[in-house]
Amino acid sequence: MSQYPNAPSPSYILEERRLRDNLSLINSIAKRASVEFILAFKAYALWRTFPIFREYIQHTTASSPYEARLAFEEFGSRAHTYTPAYEEETFQEMLRCSSVITFNSLSQYERFRPSVEKWNTTHDMSQSVCCGLRVNPEYSEIETALYDPCAPGSRFGVLSTSLPSQLPKDIRGFHIHCHCESSSYAFENTLKHIEQKFAKWFDQLEWINFGGGHLVTRADYNAEHLIATLMAFKARYPHLRVIMEPGSAFAWQTGPLVAKIVDIVCNAGVKTALFNASFTCHMPDCLEMPYHPRIRGAETLTGGAEEGFETAECVYRLGGNSCLSGDYMGYWRFERPLNVGDEIIFEDMIHYTTVKTTMFNGIHHPAICLQRLDGNLEILRQFKYEDYRDRMD
Numbered sequence: 001m002s003q004y005p006n007a008p009s010p011s012y013i014l015e016e017r018r019l020r021d022n023l024s025l026i027n028s029i030a031k032r033a034s035v036e037f038i039l040a041f042k043a044y045a046l047w048r049t050f051p052i053f054r055e056y057i058q059h060t061t062a063s064s065p066y067e068a069r070l071a072f073e074e075f076g077s078r079a080h081t082y083t084p085a086y087e088e089e090t091f092q093e094m095l096r097c098s099s100v101i102t103f104n105s106l107s108q109y110e111r112f113r114p115s116v117e118k119w120n121t122t123h124d125m126s127q128s129v130c131c132g133l134r135v136n137p138e139y140s141e142i143e144t145a146l147y148d149p150c151a152p153g154s155r156f157g158v159l160s161t162s163l164p165s166q167l168p169k170d171i172r173g174f175h176i177h178c179h180c181e182s183s184s185y186a187f188e189n190t191l192k193h194i195e196q197k198f199a200k201w202f203d204q205l206e207w208i209n210f211g212g213g214h215l216v217t218r219a220d221y222n223a224e225h226l227i228a229t230l231m232a233f234k235a236r237y238p239h240l241r242v243i244m245e246p247g248s249a250f251a252w253q254t255g256p257l258v259a260k261i262v263d264i265v266c267n268a269g270v271k272t273a274l275f276n277a278s279f280t281c282h283m284p285d286c287l288e289m290p291y292h293p294r295i296r297g298a299e300t301l302t303g304g305a306e307e308g309f310e311t312a313e314c315v316y317r318l319g320g321n322s323c324l325s326g327d328y329m330g331y332w333r334f335e336r337p338l339n340v341g342d343e344i345i346f347e348d349m350i351h352y353t354t355v356k357t358t359m360f361n362g363i364h365h366p367a368i369c370l371q372r373l374d375g376n377l378e379i380l381r382q383f384k385y386e387d388y389r390d391r392m393d
Contacts, residue, residue: 002298003258005106006377009343010259010277011252012365014046014350014390016256016373023219026249029216029223030057033230035242040212041067043247043352048380049073049370053250054291055290061212061245062098064205067091072097080209080245082134084155095129095178097121101210103131103260109133116170132180132209133158139193144289147180148228149246160197171243172206174198179213181248183227187212187214191233199237207241214244217252252349256296257282257366261342262321271316272328273338278320280327281347281363284356287326296345314335318344322361359388 002022004013005087030037036058054076062068062079081094082102091112094101101116103109109131120128127192136157140150149156156177176198178190187210202208203330215221234242266272279286294298302314314337317330338344359365365383370376 002375003345004343004369004371007258007369008367008379008382010257010275010282010364012256012257012349012354012366013369013370013371013377014049014251015371016052017371019052019110019251019314020250020373021051022254023053023248025217025223026246027164029227029243030334033227033242034234035230035244038243038245039075039250040245040247041070042355043212044069044251044350045355046368046380047257049367050075054277057100061198065093065097068097070092070124071237080243082132083265084089100130100132100173102134104134104156104158104234105359106133106162109171111239113170129166130172130206132165132175132207133167133171134175134177134188135163135198137176137178137197139189139190139194141182141186141189142178142180144180146288150178154178163198163201167201171204172202172215173208174205175209175211177192177211177213181218183220184212184217184222184229187226188229191229202237202240205240207243208237209243209245212246212248214246215249215252216246246292248351253348254369255348255350257349258344259344259346259366260309261338261344263340264316265319270330272319272330273316273344273348274319274321275344276321276364277366278322278324278327278360279318280320280322280362281358282362282366283346283353284358285352286329290329292329292332293349294347295332296347298334301331301333322363324360359391362388 007013016162026037037057038061039053039057040061042063053186059077060071060075062071063083068081069077077097078097080100081098084104086108114375116129116131134157136150136154136159138150140148142148176194216223259275261273262276263274312335315331316338317328320327367379370378370380
């Protein structure tokens with residue numbers, strides 16, 4: 001029997017109770033540390049749920065013209081915007097939808113500074129745009145190279161050795177991003193490098209944005225240590241407004257991807273259960289990070305032939321329903337043998353997953369659902385053939 005009987009298959013199920021628990025914790029940390037947390041759309045952009053978010057936070061961060069417009073038109077406030085490279089064709093839209101524009105390089109700043117100045121002189125204060133620079137502390141504790149923005153030769157941010165001693169007068173803040181699902185202790189360590197590299201400019205700034213990757217809602221995260229670290233920083237630099245912009249933390253452990261088994265294939269002793277969704281299309285971080293997602297009612301196994309998993313009873317590899325050869329992961333031990341039609345629930349599939357999905361192979365895209373506090377299921381979006389067709393020319 002399905003644990004989500006009214007949900008289409010496949011579906012992402014966002015659970016409002018878990019979302020509000022995360023938002024409440026984040027709101028509490030922000031108030032106690034006197035900092036601002038804003039939502040990063042690159043990890044979560046389910047705009048139909050923005051009314052819930054607005055009960056707890058006021059602003060969001062965008063990294064593209066579409067995200068900036070989503071912030072302005074759907075969240076209801078102008079975005080803190082950063083992108084690696086702005087374009088002439090869309091910069092006016094960025095200005096319209098943003099309260100902060102952060103530049104990735106001094107050359108981009110010089111190129112677009114006249115546009116910002118003209119905007120600010122032709123619009124009233126309520127529509128003014130503040131400028132910032134992304135800087136690179138050349139240090140992070142991110143273990144997965146794909147997600148490390150501070151690796152040698154990174155295209156992100158200005159190095160301390162490239163900054164003038166006197167910043168341009170309209171640069172009001174620094175943006176720094178060097179975390180990925182990181183702990184408070186990683187933040188404490190990186191903060192030492194940030195201050196060592198950039199503190200001599202702090203008296204010229206009004207704000208500092210410590211970016212995302214602060215996984216404050218993970219069960220083992222030491223929120224008290226984070227609060228103490230932030231309060232100590234603010235004691236050293238009381239004039240600086242501190243901003244944090246995690247994405248994963250807001251939607252961490254807030255809901256699963258629910259699918260069903262559509263076939264079981266056994267080749268060379270390996271049992272692969274095929275399901276009606278896809279790792280590469282609908283759970284891409286599993287393959288990119290990589291990591292084995294938790295499956296409800298199953299034990300995640302490591303190893304393979306050397307452990308004898310292939311032939312073990314109730315042990316399966318899971319295969320997505322695309323034609324990509326590598327669209328599979330394994331192994332899991334289930335409580336009983338799987339059968340066609342069985343429901344399979346991949347835990348924690350809301351953050352990043354929902355914004356990175358594709359329609360590769362024309363595979364049916366999972367519906368997006370919201371399980372309300374009273375248990376009722378609201379279908380926010382179902383996808384059709386036309387959604388696939390209209391992405392093509």
